[in-house]
Amino acid sequence: MTINADLRILSRATPAATAPLVTPTGTGILHLGLGSFHRAHQAMYTAAAIAQDGGDWGIIGAASRSRTVVDAMHAQDLLYSVATISPAGTSLAIPGVHTDAFVAGDEPERVVAHIADAGIRIVTLTVTENGYSYSPATEHLDLDDETVRADLQGGAPRSTIGQLARGLQARARAGAEPISILSCDNLAANGKHTEKLVREFLQALPGGEASDVLDYLDRAVTFPSSMVDRIVPSTTARLRDEVTGLLGAVDAIPVPGEPFTMWAIEDAFAGGRPAWEAGGAVFTSExxxxxxxxxxxxxxxxxxxxxxxxxxxxxxxxxxxxxxxxxxxxxxxxxxxxxxxxxxxxxxxxxxxxxxxxxxxxxxxxxxxxxxxxxxxxxxxxxxxxxxxxxxxxxxxxxxxxxxxxxxxxxxxxxxxxxxxxxxxxxxxxxxxxxxxxxxxxxxxxxxxxxxxxxxxxxxxxxxxxxxxxxxxxxxxxxxxxxxxxxxxxxxxxxxxxxxxxxxxxxxxxxxxxxxxxxx
Structure with a gap:
């Protein structure tokens, strides 16, 4: 049972053995859906990219509704451990790539503000298939959904598609820097699917409100598709106890994962990207x-x-x-x-x-x-x-x-x-x-x-x-x-x-x- 010494220790306040810090120089990614899968998958690939090349690819994580992970991350200097579990034993790694975390349901206006921020060049999503507010029967945006209807009327948006659309609208008005929206959910052609839903939301806005942002989408926004794979079960009290013993420090939110991990990505990023291939990601047209x-x-x-x-x-x-x-x-x-x-x-x-x-x-x-x-x-x-x-x-x-x-x-x-x-x-x-x-x-x-x-x-x-x-x-x-x-x-x-x-x-x-x- 080992701790990956290439990644930093759980908390700067703990006396556990020190390790070299792998610290992003800035924040370039907003992630929607701060659940276990993201923390055991995309965060690990981003840690590997920063460890290899450095860069300002820190991640702001936005949880959908629950405060549990957000509060624990803030109490732990935005750190947590990923436990890779197999019959041969357990190894720990600590990504250390998050620069902030908040609850989107409590502060939906922050999602819009971060997407509008020129420093954010990628928005990644793990909001599950159910988080895209579309009708499975029609495969179009569900305009009868109460949250979508409210988002179309104005105010701080609460649906994921509404947040993306309103954020891109604010970005277009703020200077229209290039950005990419990267879905990591199990949807066929998830990039094209996400783009279609965002465009349908914008086209449903009254009057000519969306004309500028639709033009911006055409010239400066990409929606790459990706396939993600890693089995990430629920965290248990037993795992927390085991991780505490390995670390010599308490981690309230360790994430278990299997040894296998895969990420296949369409290499179509308007504003650059981390070197995720350092963690084993495959960039492919397939x-x-x-x-x-x-x-x-x-x-x-x-x-x-x-x-x-x-x-x-x-x-x-x-x-x-x-x-x-x-x-x-x-x-x-x-x-x-x-x-x-x-x-x-x-x-x-x-x-x-x-x-x-x-x-x-x-x-x-x-x-x-x-x-x-x-x-x-x-x-x-x-x-x-x-x-x-x-x-x-x-x-x-x-x-x-x-x-x-x-x-x-x-x-x-x-x-x-x-x-x-x-x-x-x-x-x-x-x-x-x-x-x-x-x-x-x-x-x-x-x-x-x-x-x-x-x-x-x-x-x-x-x-x-x-x-x-x-x-x-x-x-x-x-x-x-x-x-x-x-x-x-x-x-x-x-x-x-x-x-x-x-x-x-x-x-x-x-x-x-x-x-x-x-x-x-």
């Missing part, structure tokens, strides 16, 4: 391929593991993937249903990548919780399942294991009367949970529930809403889970998948390479 690979193979499969594990009564991902039937379902959905929809990035060994995923999920020391992975499925699954499912359906194949994923989600978040999904499912949160509960209360059975959710309410988008056979298959599996248990539903989906594959000749010249490989 961000969309990295995003496909990660969101479908990792995140899509991860969701299946979480729902099946929770319904099986286990609390962590390593426990869930340790159950043979769940591991079989995970391999099946990854190889047979997600992989055919992925354009693999140049130079990536897809078999090695998939094998590494199972090693990561099996990291028993990390203890990633099924309830954490299974939360917010109404937004997450909308990014993960429609295109792979539609591809299979368009080829005449039923994606039974993607259907099982949705059935697991509905069974956890909208259980039918008389069915108890267990404590781990009950602990999952979701912005659609209240609406789903209403739909479940009026549903005759699983098929009726699935059709209400997928077809009538279009929870997973308009295209999948036209696939009645898929909704029916989801409903059948919901009923199997309710009547016979999750193991029976897994066996059903795996058996149907195998039967579907055997119906076709593996030597069929019209089969895709990925499908042929999956059949072997």
């Amino acid at each position: 961000v969309a391929r990295y995003e496909q690979m990660k969101v479908r193979l990792l995140n899509g499969t991860h969701s299946l593991i979480a729902y099946l594990g929770a319904l099986r009564g286990v609390g962590t991902i390593p426990e869930a993937i340790g159950i043979d039937r769940i591991a079989d379902a995970a391999r099946g959905v990854m190889r047979n249903e997600y992989e055919p929809s992925v354009d693999v990035p140049t130079g990536v060994d897809i078999r090695a990548y998939e094998a590494e995923l199972f090693e990561r999920w099996g990291n028993s020391a990390l203890g990633h919780q099924t309830r954490q992975v299974g939360s917010d499925g109404s937004v997450k699954l909308r990014q993960r399942i429609p295109e792979p499912a539609l591809l299979a359906l368009g080829q005449g194949r039923m994606p039974h294991l993607i259907a099982l994923t949705v059935a697991g989600y509905l069974s956890c978040h909208a259980p039918l009367g008389g069915f108890d999904p267990g404590v781990h499912a009950a602990a999952m949160t979701d912005p659609a949970r209240e609406r789903l509960a209403v739909l479940a209360s009026g549903a005759r059975d699983g098929v009726d529930l699935a059709r209400r959710v997928i077809i009538d309410h279009r929870l997973f988008g308009s295209e999948l809403a036209h696939q009645d056979a898929f909704a029916a298959r989801v409903g059948e599996l919901v009923d199997t889970i309710r009547r016979s248990g999750v193991d029976a539903a897994i066996a059903d989906a795996l058996s149907a998948t195998e039967e579907g594959m055997l119906e076709n000749d593996p030597t069929d010249p019209n089969a895709t390479n990925a499908t042929k490989e999956a059949r072997r």
